[in-house]
Amino acid sequence: MSANQQPILEGRGLSKRFGGHQALNKVDFQLFPGEVLALAGDNGAGKSTLIKCISGAHLPSEGTVFLEGKPIHITSAQEARTHGIETIYQDLALAENLDVGANVFLGREPMTKMFGFLPMLDRKLMRSASAEVLDTLEIHTRLDKPVRELSGGQKQAVAIGRAIYWKARVLIMDEPTAALGVPEQRKVVELIHRLKSQGVSIIFISHNLIDIFAVADRIMVLRRGELAGERNAKDTNGDEIVKLMVGG
Amino acid sequence: MNQTVKPASSGSSIIKTVGAIWSWLFLAFLIVVFEIWARLSFGQTFLFNLNSVQSILMATVQPLLLALGLTFVIIAGGIDLSVGFTVGLASVTAAQVMQSLNSSLPSGIGLALGIIAAILIAMIAGLVNGLLIARLNIPPFIGTLGMYGINRGVAFILAKGTTVPVDNPVNSALGNGSVLGIIPIPVLITLIIVVIMHYVLSQTKFGQYTYAIGGNKQAAQRAGINVERHTIGLYVLTAALAAVAGIIYTGRFTAGAAQAGEPTLLNAIAAVVIGGASLFGGEGKVVGTVIGALIIAVIEFGLVYINVSPFYQFIAVGAVIILSVLVDQSRRSVVGS
Numbered sequence: 027m028s029a030n031q032q033p034i035l036e037g038r039g040l041s042k043r044f045g046g047h048q049a050l051n052k053v054d055f056q057l058f059p060g061e062v063l064a065l066a067g068d069n070g071a072g073k074s075t076l077i078k079c080i081s082g083a084h085l086p087s088e089g090t091v092f093l094e095g096k097p098i099h100i101t102s103a104q105e106a107r108t109h110g111i112e113t114i115y116q117d118l119a120l121a122e123n124l125d126v127g128a129n130v131f132l133g134r135e136p137m138t139k140m141f142g143f144l145p146m147l148d149r150k151l152m153r154s155a156s157a158e159v160l161d162t163l164e165i166h167t168r169l170d171k172p173v174r175e176l177s178g179g180q181k182q183a184v185a186i187g188r189a190i191y192w193k194a195r196v197l198i199m200d201e202p203t204a205a206l207g208v209p210e211q212r213k214v215v216e217l218i219h220r221l222k223s224q225g226v227s228i229i230f231i232s233h234n235l236i237d238i239f240a241v242a243d244r245i246m247v248l249r250r251g252e253l254a255g256e257r258n259a260k261d262t263n264g265d266e267i268v269k270l271m272v273g274g
Numbered sequence: 275m276n277q278t279v280k281p282a283s284s285g286s287s288i289i290k291t292v293g294a295i296w297s298w299l300f301l302a303f304l305i306v307v308f309e310i311w312a313r314l315s316f317g318q319t320f321l322f323n324l325n326s327v328q329s330i331l332m333a334t335v336q337p338l339l340l341a342l343g344l345t346f347v348i349i350a351g352g353i354d355l356s357v358g359f360t361v362g363l364a365s366v367t368a369a370q371v372m373q374s375l376n377s378s379l380p381s382g383i384g385l386a387l388g389i390i391a392a393i394l395i396a397m398i399a400g401l402v403n404g405l406l407i408a409r410l411n412i413p414p415f416i417g418t419l420g421m422y423g424i425n426r427g428v429a430f431i432l433a434k435g436t437t438v439p440v441d442n443p444v445n446s447a448l449g450n451g452s453v454l455g456i457i458p459i460p461v462l463i464t465l466i467i468v469v470i471m472h473y474v475l476s477q478t479k480f481g482q483y484t485y486a487i488g489g490n491k492q493a494a495q496r497a498g499i500n501v502e503r504h505t506i507g508l509y510v511l512t513a514a515l516a517a518v519a520g521i522i523y524t525g526r527f528t529a530g531a532a533q534a535g536e537p538t539l540l541n542a543i544a545a546v547v548i549g550g551a552s553l554f555g556g557e558g559k560v561v562g563t564v565i566g567a568l569i570i571a572v573i574e575f576g577l578v579y580i581n582v583s584p585f586y587q588f589i590a591v592g593a594v595i596i597l598s599v600l601v602d603q604s605r606r607s608v609v610g611s
């Protein structure tokens with residue numbers, strides 16, 4: 027990324043404490059337009075904590091987030107989404123008792139009128155729109171069933187589909203491939219390429235170095251809540267990243 | 275991510291279908307059994323007489339009004355143990371207001387003010403429930419158990435430890451009148467509320483968020499749903515419906531009583547559970563709850579009708595609760611949970 031380009035998203039001095047535990051310590055990062063930034067680090071390194079400070083799930087104890095150079099104060103998931111920041115969480119965050127359409131539209135349901143005056147949820151639109159999104163992901167499943175009856179990969183697709191439907195400018199994915207079989211992992215990797223080519227900026231968290239090198243332009247490594255290093259993907263290799271992760 | 279979910283085998287799809295409509299079947303079965311029994315043992319019809327139908331429906335009114343609110347609360351993963359005494363609190367409040375205005379205002383206005391006061395005081399109790407649970411993170415079971423005691427105490431204090439007689443003819447008409455001599459007014463009121471609650475739960479964002487919160491509170495939060503405000507709303511709604519039950523009680527018995535809803539709580543929860551709601555949250559329907567309430571009313575009225583000792587009612591209702599949960603579990607194990 028050229029140095030004079032403005033990051034679409036930037037964090038300066040982000041810290042997060044849980045009681046006495048410093049989960050994140052003065053971390054800076056930049057995400058450039060159309061870039062895939064991979065976030066690597068051991069279990070408990072603070073990867074999820076960092077992205078939660080951006081997505082509105084946590085308030086950082088210190089530090090500021092900038093969107094296109096302007097400081098933003100994100101206090102809720104709702105707010106992050108109005109800025110075009112969509113997040114797919116490690117633990118998915120689907121209401122598994124509801125169907126696919128309901129999940130894609132959760133919190134932003136389209137309404138229609140019953141008998142011409144009585145407002146009601148537009149389930150038809152929710153179903154057809156989510157069918158369309160899943161089609162573009164080449165996911166085929168029945169849409170009228172509760173999400174709990176879907177496979178892990180299909181659930182992941184629903185979560186991704188939700189972010190895509192709402193036209194994320196910044197897409198944050200916390201271990202989107204962790205629960206998946208190999209073919210599904212490939213599909214997610216393909217999907218990330220496709221989104222990137224559409225100009226979406228992506229933060230991608232993974233423990234899988236193969237996936238990381240398959241998608242990332244840049245790799246940021248966290249260790250015990252601190253930034254351990256940052257490399258361009260084409261200038262580094264797995265060994266170096268692992269060294270940064272474990273330290274020493 | 276291309277695999278489609280395997281279709282259920284035909285045997286399990288039968289279980290699925292029966293599981294889905296078993297409460298309807300069970301209600302029909304009960305009615306048939308009581309009908310045959312009544313005809314064989316004393317040559318009378320059980321169901322095909324206006325009096326029986328009215329009695330069953332009137333017996334359904336109070337537990338159903340509580341069960342409707344509980345359906346929402348339970349779907350959202352909560353419980354409200356205080357509603358029984360919210361009924362009493364509202365009943366006594368309505369009675370006191372009507373009595374104190376009796377000489378100064380026309381009966382209709384006295385009743386209207388009594389109703390408003392009863393609903394308001396109940397909503398305050400519901401608001402406290404909601405704040406305890408949503409804001410102070412007290413488990414619903416504990417918070418509403420505390421409010422059970424508080425509502426009870428306040429209701430008895432307002433009633434000065436006795437029942438509060440009301441001589442307001444409009445009030446009495448509300449509880450005892452009927453439309454065209456066929457549909458008792460309390461039944462009509464309940465029917466209207468059932469339709470509204472069905473609409474709210476199945477067609478509005480409020481209903482959708484109730485399911486979402488019960489299914490995955492964190493997911494709801496992350497989707498931008500104001501879980502705290504919604505939860506408070508659920509307990510206020512439940513209390514307001516309990517107040518309607520209290521107002522109807524006051525009309526029917528022309529008196530306010532602190533214990534007006536005391537015995538109804540368990541039947542109301544039973545109706546929700548028999549109707550297919552899960553006490554773990556995320557599932558339930560208004561129609562199911564209505565069937566559940568009807569099943570209980572038919573059992574209770576039917577057993578009296580065929581001269582079985584009333585104590586067997588408890589056993590029968592208890593057995594049906596357990597049965598309904600078993601049916602639900604086997605359905606779930608087929609569908610996969």
Ligand SMILES: Nc1ncnc2c1ncn2[C@@H]1O[C@H](COP(=O)(O)OP(=O)(O)OP(=O)(O)O)[C@@H](O)[C@H]1O
Binds near residue numbers: 067073
């Ligand atoms: N809500 C919380 N309350 C207290 N401590 C927390 C909380 N969330 C995370 N932590 C702690 O903060 C540290 C960083 O956690 P985080 O979830 O960010 O790690 P991670 O890098 O995402 O790990 P993983 O790869 O296992 O997902 C851990 O030590 C964790 O125990």
Ligand SMILES: [Mg+2]
Binds near residue numbers: 073074
């Ligand atoms: Mg994590």
